[in-house]
Amino acid sequence: MRCGVRLPVPPWLALAGPHEDVVLSTRCRLARNQAGAPFPWRATELQRRETSDQLVDALRRVGTALCGTALVRREDVDADELDALLAWRYVSLLWSQMARHRWLAVGANTACSVLVQEEDHLRLQAILPGDQIDAAVSVCTGIEDAIQREVEFARDDRFGHLTASPVNAGCGMRVSALMHLPGLSAQGSFDDVLKAALTVGCSVRGLYGEGTLASAGFVQVSNTTSYGIQCNQVVERVSASVRYLVDAERMAREEQFGASGGRSNLERAVDEWAPALLREDLVPRRLLPLVSLIRLAVSEGILEGKVGDTSRWVAAAGVTAARPLPASRAVEHFEAVRRTAALRAELRRVLAARGTSGARVSDGTV
Numbered sequence: 001m002r003c004g005v006r007l008p009v010p011p012w013l014a015l016a017g018p019h020e021d022v023v024l025s026t027r028c029r030l031a032r033n034q035a036g037a038p039f040p041w042r043a044t045e046l047q048r049r050e051t052s053d054q055l056v057d058a059l060r061r062v063g064t065a066l067c068g069t070a071l072v073r074r075e076d077v078d079a080d081e082l083d084a085l086l087a088w089r090y091v092s093l094l095w096s097q098m099a100r101h102r103w104l105a106v107g108a109n110t111a112c113s114v115l116v117q118e119e120d121h122l123r124l125q126a127i128l129p130g131d132q133i134d135a136a137v138s139v140c141t142g143i144e145d146a147i148q149r150e151v152e153f154a155r156d157d158r159f160g161h162l163t164a165s166p167v168n169a170g171c172g173m174r175v176s177a178l179m180h181l182p183g184l185s186a187q188g189s190f191d192d193v194l195k196a197a198l199t200v201g202c203s204v205r206g207l208y209g210e211g212t213l214a215s216a217g218f219v220q221v222s223n224t225t226s227y228g229i230q231c232n233q234v235v236e237r238v239s240a241s242v243r244y245l246v247d248a249e250r251m252a253r254e255e256q257f258g259a260s261g262g263r264s265n266l267e268r269a270v271d272e273w274a275p276a277l278l279r280e281d282l283v284p285r286r287l288l289p290l291v292s293l294i295r296l297a298v299s300e301g302i303l304e305g306k307v308g309d310t311s312r313w314v315a316a317a318g319v320t321a322a323r324p325l326p327a328s329r330a331v332e333h334f335e336a337v338r339r340t341a342a343l344r345a346e347l348r349r350v351l352a353a354r355g356t357s358g359a360r361v362s363d364g365t366v
Helices: 045-061 079-087 133-147 182-187 190-198 231-258 260-273 284-299 307-317 329-354
Strands: 023-032 069-073 103-107 112-116 122-129 173-180 202-205 218-223
Touching (some): 023 231, 023 307, 045 069, 045 103, 045 112, 112 133, 133 173, 133 231, 173 284, 182 231, 182 284, 190 202, 190 231, 202 231, 218 231, 231 260, 231 284, 260 284, 284 307, 307 329
Antiparallel strands (some): 023 173, 103 112, 112 122, 173 218
16 A cells, blocks of 8 residues: 555455355444544544544554554555455445545454544444354454543443434444345345345445445345444344345245256356456446356356355445546546456456356346
C-alpha cells in the first residue's frame, strides 16, 4: 500500500468454512463510541481529529490483544487500494467516502479489524469463512474487551450503548451472513423465502451491506436492530434465519439441478456462458452473474474446484463504490479489463478442466 502497510488476504477469502456451499462468510460488528465526544456526524473537524488521535493511541496500546495491529490512514489509501479493501470487506462504503481523520486497524490474524470514525467512533468487526456466527461473535467481543480497558464507551443505564444511529443503540451488535442463493432464485421463490427471514427480525441486503441491492443471488442476512434485545438474542435470530435459508437453498438446488434434466441445463449454461470470461472484458454488472453461475457449478460438482476458493471470485467481480464510474465508455472499459483480468487468472484452470467452448454470452441467469 501507498502508506507502506501490506495487508494479507482475510481468512474468509482464503479458508474453507461450514456450509460454504451456501454461506460465504459470517460477520459480527460492534458499534462503539467514546464517552464525552460528539458523534462523527456532529463533530467539528478539530473534534474528529482529537477523537481519532485518542482512539488510534488506544489501539496502539492494545495491539498485542489484537495479535499485532496494522494501522492504515484513509488519506494514504489510493483508489486501487480502496477497491481491494472494500472487496475484502475490511472497510465500508461510508468509511471510504471521507478521507480525513479515518483509520483502519487490522489484527495480524486478519479475522478482526477496527474502523475509526465511520458512522460511529469505532466499528469493531470479525469475519470468518462459512457459517461461524458464534466464533465471529467471540472474536469481536474479545476485541471489545481489550479496547474498553483503554477507552470509556458511551453508555446509558436505560438505553445501553449510545450510537449515532438509534437502531444500533443498546447492545450495538450487527451479526450477518453473506449467502449465495441461486437455487431459490432459479426456483422463483427467492422473495417469498427471504420474507421469512424478516419475520424473525432480520433484514436482507446486497453484497456490500446497507444501501446495496441483492445481485445474482448474493445477499447479506442480518439483524434489523440491536436496541431492546440482548446480544445472545441477536445471535439466535440471525442463526435461525441462516439455518432456514441454508436448508431452503439446498432443497431448491436439489429440485432445480438434482434431476438429470436440471443438471443438464446447468451444464449447458456453464458451457455456453462461462467462456465469456476467457474471451471478453466484461463490465461488473455482467461479471457477477457469471461468477454466481460458476460458483454454483463448483458447488454442484459440475466444475472441478474448491468451493472455498470461490469467495475470491465474488470479491473480484463485485461492484464497489471506491472508483466513481461516470457514464463514460472509456471508464467502463477500464473496469471491464481490470476485473475480468483478475478473474481469468483464478478461473482459467477451472474452466479449462471442463473444456467449455460455447459461443453464446448471456446475463448469467440459469
